[in-house]
Amino acid sequence: MDVYLSKRLKIVTGDITTLSVDAIVNAANSSLYGGGGVDGAIHRAGGPEILSECKEIRTHRYPDGLPPGKAVLTTAGNMKANHVIHTVGPIWHSGTQNERETLANAYKNCLILASESNIKSIAFPAISTGIYGFPKKIAAVIAVEAIENFLKKNILPKEVSLVFFSESDKNTFITAVEKSKLSV
Numbered sequence: 036m037d038v039y040l041s042k043r044l045k046i047v048t049g050d051i052t053t054l055s056v057d058a059i060v061n062a063a064n065s066s067l068y069g070g071g072g073v074d075g076a077i078h079r080a081g082g083p084e085i086l087s088e089c090k091e092i093r094t095h096r097y098p099d100g101l102p103p104g105k106a107v108l109t110t111a112g113n114m115k116a117n118h119v120i121h122t123v124g125p126i127w128h129s130g131t132q133n134e135r136e137t138l139a140n141a142y143k144n145c146l147i148l149a150s151e152s153n154i155k156s157i158a159f160p161a162i163s164t165g166i167y168g169f170p171k172k173i174a175a176v177i178a179v180e181a182i183e184n185f186l187k188k189n190i191l192p193k194e195v196s197l198v199f200f201s202e203s204d205k206n207t208f209i210t211a212v213e214k215s216k217l218s219v
Contacts, residue, residue: 050200060159072165081110081113101121108120150191150192155194
């Protein structure tokens with residue numbers, strides 16, 4: 036485990052669905068009905084309660100789907116976490132469609148929702164770096180900048196984890212952040 040930002044940011048390798056934190060973040064698709072990657076794993080691990088709450092959100096708040104960069108909260112169902120914060124990251128289009136800003140907003144809006152919901156610990160996957168094609172090195176810098184900026188001004192969450200499924204992805208992330216000379 037690597038620790039940064041006065042021990043408030045941890046970078047780890049593991050399965051996000053098994054963590055004992057107040058909330059895990061789902062890199063969802065806009066339908067909120069599950070899918071592949073992290074999204075599918077969270078829906079499978081959490082069980083039908085998550086899908087049920089996502090359907091309610093779609094019916095009452097976002098009938099056209101959750102827009103990229105926004106965030107919503109549900110139960111975590113059968114997982115150790117108490118909540119899931121669903122966010123939709125941007126699909127990478129060579130950086131020509133405000134992808135960087137949308138990704139930063141996804142992280143920021145998850146953190147705002149966590150703070151408003153009295154969530155003390157939250158774990159993020161690498162949003163948009165899978166099938167959505169966001170370059171991992173660029174995403175790393177955006178994620179840490181967004182987290183750092185939020186934590187400087189807010190007490191909650193007290194602990195943020197960035198969770199990577201592979202050691203190589205974790206190392207790519209750490210190297211990109213260190214090269215960016217962020218104050219981590």
